[in-house]
Amino acid sequence: MNWISPRRLNRLGMLNMNRRNVDYIARYNERSSYPLVDNKLKTKLAVAEYGVKTPQLLQVVRQQHEISKFRGMAEGLAGFAIKPAKGSGGKGITVITGRDNEEYIKASSARVDAPYLERHLTNILAGLYSLAGTPDVAIVESLVESAPSLARYSFQGVPDIRIVVFQGYPVMAMLRLATTASDGKANLHQGAVGVGLDIGSGRSLNAVQFNRPITLHPDTGLALENIEIEAWGEMLEMASRCYEATGLGYMGVDLVVDANEGPLLLELNARPGLAIQMANGRGLLPRLRAIESLKRPHFTPQERADFAMESFSAL
Template identity: 45%
Template sequence: MRWLHSWDGILGMNARNARISRTNSPTAIRLVNNKYATKQALLAAGAPTAPTLRLVRSRQESNRTDWNELPDTWACKPNQSLGGNGILLSFGRRDGIWESPSGKPITEQTVKNHLRRILDGDFSPRERDWALFEPLITAHPDLAALSHQGLPDIRVICLGDEPRLAMLRLPTRFSGGRANLHQKAIGAAVDLASGRIVRALMGDRPVSAHPDTGHQLLDARVPHWETVLDAASRCAKATGLRYLGADIVVDAARGPLILEVNARPGLQIQNVTGHGLHSAIA
């Protein structure tokens, strides 16, 4: 917590949970726990999100699927997973066989086996789940240059339709290409007015450049920043949440897309930005 400007205004876990119970209705929380329903609500509110290529809700639907209709690149996700678990990515296709990011072949049987696990609830808190196929997201080159592999994303904390704090999460070699701060991805505070990175942390260590790419982080700007904030501001109306964390990526072709809306956003953004959430959402 030493990066915080002061201990005043810090939001602890108990206070956060109490705030959520007062602010976010059970109906809204159930909605955002369902990725497909959330996507439909976001689209209805005019908020940008990735289209759904295919929704698989049962083994019967899986067996009826013509897998040749899938494009060369895609992302397969559980509908109600936690922590980004259970995602299968195709980065291309060679001789009719899809390939993972590491170049490992993904056969039709591999896809069917993975779907079986998703449908059986292996990655979900529920006993059964659905599977979503979405277009593969390619990071905007300005953000890809700041990251080591993986997909950088932006967390925006909103109170109603008003963004209050924002950070960029950048994968590193230590994080295995994932944007998880607890796995030593970089958290970079983003100034709401300008979209400029004003500080960055890897764990509890300040950094000014990415340790793997060498690219300067401080003063780098998030592309399409005004559109990022506009997307985040639409999440409350779309979902019914009054306090939320919007996770947004900037796709090279489509621009900002909302990946997920969180009813219980974490508290690490306080360390990264140096501002306590209690004050930020007062």
């Protein structure tokens, strides 16, 4: 893997936070669209109308009295995920991967009982994890089982793919792999590994942890240079379709490859971070400007995905 220093990245068009906020987020994202992507339940319902698949919705808990139905709903399930609808950065998400009699087994292998999960639902409703501390809604989804080809690279957590979409065009992507440092979560700020992906092929380019170059996963010890994402073209088209679903001109689309269902949308982000540039070893600005300069934009998600694969391929 080739590594490019931050100084050289600046020369190659590194997008900084101020320019991102002013020139792209403020300019291309209507404020009226924010509630749609800041609420996971609203996101699921919106993208479904555009043929974008998400994990199956098992239960929605809006009021305290609805928590009493949780045990019955979960009785026959081997696994599921509890999420705050308005949470951010993975906060408040509890993933159950197994069951042992009356105990539920978390992704970290910790064991909890039903009262623990019911208290967690209560905390979600109270807004403990919501963006502004306001009352929230809890959603229970089917467990995502990562495709084995990707799961082997991650440590105690489901790997996901972040794609930055601008004006409906996928412009940059990375694979996020959980580590011990990130506590099983695919969050780069907490220590997850970011692997830059070639838009043209879905193959790995560079890898970083805490913005420093690495070649091996710190926990699994596996080399990160020969990863290739399955159904790559389909994932780019799904990400592109989220533009019509939300109207957001600049956003992060987080996807996962499920072993049984294939690509699924996890969530959308109207303020995607910039670490994706470090993972790719190149800046976003040239690609954003290339889209802005198009005299004839492509009208279908498939056309936009095809254009991106041809124009932004690094290999």
